[in-house]
Amino acid sequence: MKNIDSRGHVRGESIYVDDMPVREGTLHAAVFGAPYAHGHIKRLDVSAAQRAPGVFTVLTAADIPGENQIGGIIPDEPLLAEDAFHFNGQPIAVVLADSEDQARAALEHIELEYEKLPVITDPREARAKGELLHPPRTFQLGDVDTAWAACSHVFSGRADSGGQEHLYLEAQGAYAHQVENGGVRVYSSTQGPTAVQRTAAKVLGVPMHLVEVDVTRLGGGFGGKEDQATPWAVMAALGALVTGRAVKVVLHRLDDMRMTGKRHPYSSDFKIGLDKDLKIVAYEASFHQDAGAAADLSPAVLERTLFHCTNSYFVPNVKTTAYPCRTNVPPNTAFRGFGGPQGMFVIEAAICHAAEQLGVRPEQIQKANLLSEGDSFPYGQKTVGCLAQRAWGQTEEQYGYAALLGKRDTFNAANRFRKKGIAMQPICFGISFTKTHMNQAAALVHIYSDGSIGVSTGAVEMGQGVNTKMLQVAAGIFSVSADRLKIETTNTTRVANTSPTAASASADLNGKALEKACDCLRDRLLEQAARELGRADTAGLSLKDNAVWADGAATDLSWERLVMSAYLNRISLSQQAHYATPGLHFDTNTEKGEPFAYHVYGTALYEVTLDIIRGTYAFDAVHVVHDFGQSMNPIIDLGQTEGGLVQGMGWMTMEDLLYDKEGRLMSNALSTYKIPDIYAVPKQMDVTFIDTEGAPLAILKSKAVGEPPLMYGMGAYFAIRDAIRAWRDTKAMAFHAPMTPERALLGLYPDFADEPVVDQEVASG
Numbered sequence: 001m002k003n004i005d006s007r008g009h010v011r012g013e014s015i016y017v018d019d020m021p022v023r024e025g026t027l028h029a030a031v032f033g034a035p036y037a038h039g040h041i042k043r044l045d046v047s048a049a050q051r052a053p054g055v056f057t058v059l060t061a062a063d064i065p066g067e068n069q070i071g072g073i074i075p076d077e078p079l080l081a082e083d084a085f086h087f088n089g090q091p092i093a094v095v096l097a098d099s100e101d102q103a104r105a106a107l108e109h110i111e112l113e114y115e116k117l118p119v120i121t122d123p124r125e126a127r128a129k130g131e132l133l134h135p136p137r138t139f140q141l142g143d144v145d146t147a148w149a150a151c152s153h154v155f156s157g158r159a160d161s162g163g164q165e166h167l168y169l170e171a172q173g174a175y176a177h178q179v180e181n182g183g184v185r186v187y188s189s190t191q192g193p194t195a196v197q198r199t200a201a202k203v204l205g206v207p208m209h210l211v212e213v214d215v216t217r218l219g220g221g222f223g224g225k226e227d228q229a230t231p232w233a234v235m236a237a238l239g240a241l242v243t244g245r246a247v248k249v250v251l252h253r254l255d256d257m258r259m260t261g262k263r264h265p266y267s268s269d270f271k272i273g274l275d276k277d278l279k280i281v282a283y284e285a286s287f288h289q290d291a292g293a294a295a296d297l298s299p300a301v302l303e304r305t306l307f308h309c310t311n312s313y314f315v316p317n318v319k320t321t322a323y324p325c326r327t328n329v330p331p332n333t334a335f336r337g338f339g340g341p342q343g344m345f346v347i348e349a350a351i352c353h354a355a356e357q358l359g360v361r362p363e364q365i366q367k368a369n370l371l372s373e374g375d376s377f378p379y380g381q382k383t384v385g386c387l388a389q390r391a392w393g394q395t396e397e398q399y400g401y402a403a404l405l406g407k408r409d410t411f412n413a414a415n416r417f418r419k420k421g422i423a424m425q426p427i428c429f430g431i432s433f434t435k436t437h438m439n440q441a442a443a444l445v446h447i448y449s450d451g452s453i454g455v456s457t458g459a460v461e462m463g464q465g466v467n468t469k470m471l472q473v474a475a476g477i478f479s480v481s482a483d484r485l486k487i488e489t490t491n492t493t494r495v496a497n498t499s500p501t502a503a504s505a506s507a508d509l510n511g512k513a514l515e516k517a518c519d520c521l522r523d524r525l526l527e528q529a530a531r532e533l534g535r536a537d538t539a540g541l542s543l544k545d546n547a548v549w550a551d552g553a554a555t556d557l558s559w560e561r562l563v564m565s566a567y568l569n570r571i572s573l574s575q576q577a578h579y580a581t582p583g584l585h586f587d588t589n590t591e592k593g594e595p596f597a598y599h600v601y602g603t604a605l606y607e608v609t610l611d612i613i614r615g616t617y618a619f620d621a622v623h624v625v626h627d628f629g630q631s632m633n634p635i636i637d638l639g640q641t642e643g644g645l646v647q648g649m650g651w652m653t654m655e656d657l658l659y660d661k662e663g664r665l666m667s668n669a670l671s672t673y674k675i676p677d678i679y680a681v682p683k684q685m686d687v688t689f690i691d692t693e694g695a696p697l698a699i700l701k702s703k704a705v706g707e708p709p710l711m712y713g714m715g716a717y718f719a720i721r722d723a724i725r726a727w728r729d730t731k732a733m734a735f736h737a738p739m740t741p742e743r744a745l746l747g748l749y750p751d752f753a754d755e756p757v758v759d760q761e762v763a764s765g
């Protein structure tokens, strides 16, 4: 089944926030952001802006009736800065005017006097100065301190990975208007409708039941709208409440890039010890997370870095510590993988480093250490249905790893200025929110008297196809054709207290809740069918092909007649259900537990050709063997795999997010920030579905697919590095992603670097 949105998308008919017809008198917002990264506000004067043409009013912190607080995990972030600002672009005031142009023009008339304060953009500097969001956390398994003695080889080094701009096609936006009784309705492009509702209620000083949040769909979120859609929605709600008019806040791309947080850059140190058979005996790492200027989701992201610090490998002795470092850049936030990729990159770098020093191929170490059934992760959970070795083995065999290696060597011997590199990239990703309480969802199903069905869940459609999957769940249980179903907008008055659509878990969580609601309705309808058909009970009855079947044959009781009969007999045709993933627990004191419903595995094999003169590269092919369980929708799951993989390649190769030393975003537009286009996509992409049992906690045994493939992107970095290795030894080359052509050149010709290659910070200017 195709994504049910695809027709609307290609015809331009799908509705996003900015497409909604506006109400009469709608005001348009422009946000005034801090002009510098850190300062004390001495004077803020918006009176001239108030008088500018078309301006209705200018909101500042003084207009907030409730709490000026949008922080979720830690209450450390105001909606509008009051005494101080902590990052360049931090919202200070919101101009509301008749048109967007007028609102933007009025920004020029806002007067701000401030005293500059020191700016920190380096997480290591932040740690040294004690700028931590909370104390560091450590995950431990075995005993590293004694394990080093048992190692034949011990290596240490440093690995850095850059940030990543979400670049969802639809920028952040919301539209709000007042309803009676002091309430407000907010249409928001958010992954977290309940987060918007909760925060708007807090800021407006009203109970949550006065705030209704409605989401049709997002033009992409990728984590960037899990928490950071909230401020714009709350500004719209505040504006609506203060002015009595409808208010629209839609960010311009440049403001979106400047004002919102991104994937967290990490700077990490590692130490790895191996025995003579290349088994990893011990692994230690410290992760410096660049959290940005406020907590946002950073503590949860940090946790997932620790959960995934050993990727797909079994390491008996582990000690990893993570530092959430406060800097003066926009608060960094969720991004596909949620800290997992950053943790995994470090152990991949450690393995690659060890291989380079020992003169073996990294794949030898990777393969020797893949997880087996029953192995422990550093947090105590053991693997169940572990596919790490199977995926690796199948990749090697099916795509001819050994032959490709031979091809690489032959090509490299024959070509002086072009070199081929290859890399294998195994992944392992845990499915569930790491905060156990978030693993719950609800659904509400109405069957209308004509047999059509309306489905509401807490899931938000952002291109990942969750609405299509929800439709498949309900249509499957009722055995009715898809056109009888409508997936409703995600609305806080229909489904309350939702977790954000995140952690790749929304199809599982919402699908299971929906399954419960539909099962309940089906049972009730079958009881009515038994009465209609004059049978003692429902034994032998089922729903199939828009009708009731008895003992394997169709009856003349159609779906429509059954529903009408239930209605006439005053049987409820509506059902709500709630689902909570069973068996999850985690103790943050011991840092042990079973936080994940299951794990997703897979392996990618990359082939790249590097231009030795220019540092440019092209990916010849990527071959993937991925664990989908029993995919309920191979078209969508293939799209998620290819899209995630390419997005991961972007993070690892070309997306170079740069702030200058004053915390000003340098890569602030699409002219300076490059994401993969069709030319950057590997010329050949193969994805093999491993058909497996699936996991009982996966919806219809179809494993979560949203985030895991992103981590295949790491292989792109290591494949290019392998091509550099064919030109010169890389023993001293820093592990610094992204591997832009510039960094590839510095790897090829380290003598030309005018700065130490280990510290590749680009200067401001």
Ligand code: MTE
Pocket: 219, 220, 221, 222, 223, 335, 336, 337, 462, 463, 464, 466, 501, 502, 503, 504, 505, 506, 507, 640, 643, 704, 705, 706, 707
């Ligand atoms: N796919 C598209 N097209 N657009 C998106 O914004 N977000 C990703 C992934 N795939 C995203 C996407 C992220 S970060 C997550 S967590 C999952 O989808 C969320 O949806 P799911 O739980 O339904 O997989």
Ligand code: GUN
Pocket: 226, 297, 300, 304, 334, 337, 338, 432, 433, 434, 435, 502, 503, 504
């Ligand atoms: N996105 C990916 N993983 C997680 C998670 O564990 N928690 C939250 N809040 N978002 C996520």
Ligand code: MOS
Pocket: 191, 221, 222, 223, 224, 226, 334, 335, 336, 337, 338, 501, 502, 503, 504, 707
């Ligand atoms: Mo995804 S980063 O969990 O929104």
